[in-house]
Amino acid sequence: MNRLRIPVIIGLTIVWSMLWGEVTVLNVIGGLIVATLVIVVFPFPSVDLHGRFRPLSALWLLARFFFDLVVASFQVAWIAIRPAAPPRSAVIEVHLVGKSDLLQVMTGELVSLVPGSLLIELDADTGRMWLHVLDGSTPEVIETARRKARYQEHRVLAAFGSRDDYETSRDQLRAEEAKA
16 A cells, blocks of 8 residues: 555544544544545545645745635625625636646635635636635726735745746736736
8 A cells, every 4th residue: 555545544544533432442443444445445646746845934824814814704794784785796717827736726725715705616727716706896806806816826836836836926926916
C-alpha cells in the first residue's frame, strides 16, 4: 500500500471512532478495516501540488478569511433586515491563475464560505470559476466581487502555490488595478 494513504486511513479511523463515541480496541480495529476498504474500493485520484507551504502567508490567508467572513456576515444580515427590497443578484465569471486543481478548489471553497457568494461551477481545465453573488446591483459591485475572488486566489497561491503561479497572479492583479 502506498505510504501516502496511511494518513488518510488514520484520519478515517479517527472519524470512525468519533462516530462511535468511544475509543475501544474493537472500534479502532473496525475503523482500520473500514478505512482500508474505503481506500481500496474508492481510490482517491492523485493531486498534483507544485507549490510549497509558506506559514506566514497561510496565517495571512486565515486572518483575512476570518475578517472577510465577519464583514460579509454583517453585510448579508443588513440586506436581510433592511426595509428596502433585496438587491439584484448576479452570476459572475472569475478567471483563475493557478493551475493546481487542489488550489482552485481551495479558492472556490474559501470564496463560497464567505456569506454573499456561492460557487456554482469550477472548470479546472480552463481555470474559470462561476460565482453567484447576492449583491449584483451595479457594475462596480460586481467588479468588486470579482476582485475579491481574485485576491482570495492570490492569497491561496501565496500560501500554497508555486512561485510562478504567485508571480503571474501578482502581475495580473497589478494590471487589473492599473486599468481600474
